[in-house]
Amino acid sequence: MHLVLVLILVILVVGVVQSILFGLGYALRKLHITAANIQKLKWYVGLGLGLWLLILALMARGGVFMNFEAWPPPMLLVLLPIPLLALILLRSRLFLLCLKAIPARWLLFAQTYRVFLELLLWFGFTIGMVPFHLTFAGFNYDIVVGLTAIPAGLLFFRRGRWLRFEAMIWNTFGVILLLYNSFIFLISLPYSFQVFDIPPSNSFITQFPFIWIPGFLTPLAIAFHLFSLRQQFIPRSKREFSLRRK
Numbered sequence: 001m002h003l004v005l006v007l008i009l010v011i012l013v014v015g016v017v018q019s020i021l022f023g024l025g026y027a028l029r030k031l032h033i034t035a036a037n038i039q040k041l042k043w044y045v046g047l048g049l050g051l052w053l054l055i056l057a058l059m060a061r062g063g064v065f066m067n068f069e070a071w072p073p074p075m076l077l078v079l080l081p082i083p084l085l086a087l088i089l090l091r092s093r094l095f096l097l098c099l100k101a102i103p104a105r106w107l108l109f110a111q112t113y114r115v116f117l118e119l120l121l122w123f124g125f126t127i128g129m130v131p132f133h134l135t136f137a138g139f140n141y142d143i144v145v146g147l148t149a150i151p152a153g154l155l156f157f158r159r160g161r162w163l164r165f166e167a168m169i170w171n172t173f174g175v176i177l178l179l180y181n182s183f184i185f186l187i188s189l190p191y192s193f194q195v196f197d198i199p200p201s202n203s204f205i206t207q208f209p210f211i212w213i214p215g216f217l218t219p220l221a222i223a224f225h226l227f228s229l230r231q232q233f234i235p236r237s238k239r240e241f242s243l244r245r246k
Contacts, residue, residue, distance in 0.1 A: 005124055006209055012116050013212050016220065017049050019110060023102055030101035052081070056215040057208045065206035068190045075189060075206065075214060079182060082219035086226050099231045104167070105153030107228040111174065114146030117217055124204070131188060131198050142181050145174045145221075164232045171225045178222050185214065 021042050028038045056078065059065065065074045089095040118140065124130035125137075136143040152170050156163040187195040188202040196202075204210050 008120050009209050016113050021046055027098035027101040031097055056211045060208040060211040073191055078215040079219050083222050086223035090230050096234055099227055100234045104231055105157040107224055108149050108153035110224050111149040111221060112146050114142050114221060118143035128200055129204055131200060131202055133196055133198060139184050140181050142177055145177055171228050175222060175225045
């Protein structure tokens with residue numbers, strides 16, 4: 001059953017990476033970038049994501065994240081690179097043009113992978129691998145954002161409708177929930193500040209491929225929220241604005 005859990009997570013990560021590359025290709029085509037340059041940019045992005053996943057895997061296999069006496073905690077550090085990269089990208093003109101080209105609802109739809117992640121954690125609990133309090137039946141409510149992602153996208157960004165304030169509230173709630181869940185996961189690990197010492201141990205998250213949850217899937221969800229929030233304030237033509245307000 002452990003191998004089934006591993007396979008599901010690997011498929012989920014591959015699917016998320018493919019979705020990112022698809023969205024990037026769509027945006028670049030909208031910007032009339034040549035096919036050759038689109039393939040080159042997608043290759044660079046895919047390579048970057050693949051290298052980050054590989055680095056996390058190698059560090060996990062080397063037991064780096066099992067050092068619970070290190071300071072700052074290695075598990076805390078793996079959460080930071082992707083959100084920091086997101087903030088850097090938001091200062092890039094090309095990236096902002098890509099955000100403008102992507103349908104606003106897509107960045108909300110992308111959050112649906114969190115449903116599959118929460119179901120994976122629940123399955124892990126049923127086989128005695130994941131502590132109960134880290135599932136949606138315990139203290140992990142992240143599934144709420146995943147379940148509401150598609151309805152929110154359809155409601156906030158229908159044709160001729162642009163509910164920016166509502167989208168900001170939804171995204172802000174999503175970020176707060178991710179920070180809350182990350183905090184719960186962190187204080188469940190056997191560091192000196194551990195609060196939840198409930199078997200089974202939460203240390204499975206430090207192993208491959210589960211390190212991809214705090215090192216990739218969780219911070220990526222934060223990045224998608226930041227991208228969606230920034231997208232609401234990208235200057236648009238008067239014609240675009242009027243079409244969305246009708």
